[in-house]
Amino acid sequence: MEGICPQCGSHYFGWSLDNPEKQKCEKCGGPLTIIRDGVIIPKETPPLQDNAPVKFLKVPPI
Numbered sequence: 001m002e003g004i005c006p007q008c009g010s011h012y013f014g015w016s017l018d019n020p021e022k023q024k025c026e027k028c029g030g031p032l033t034i035i036r037d038g039v040i041i042p043k044e045t046p047p048l049q050d051n052a053p054v055k056f057l058k059v060p061p062i
Contacts, residue, residue, distance in 0.1 A: 003032035 003012035003023065007030035016022045023032045034041040 002035045005030050
């Protein structure tokens with residue numbers, strides 16, 4: 001597993017990169033791009049904000 005900082009170019013290696021707390025660059029604090037077995041792992045999507053509107057679907061009764 002490899003982590004690369006797109007801001008300063010630092011490289012990190014090891015399984016500790018599975019931990020979200022270890023996915024920040026120690027030099028500049030930027031978020032790391034995580035690569036596992038040659039594939040870039042997508043970043044998690046942020047949760048919805050509390051004030052974000054929620055839409056409900058209208059389902060006809062059965």
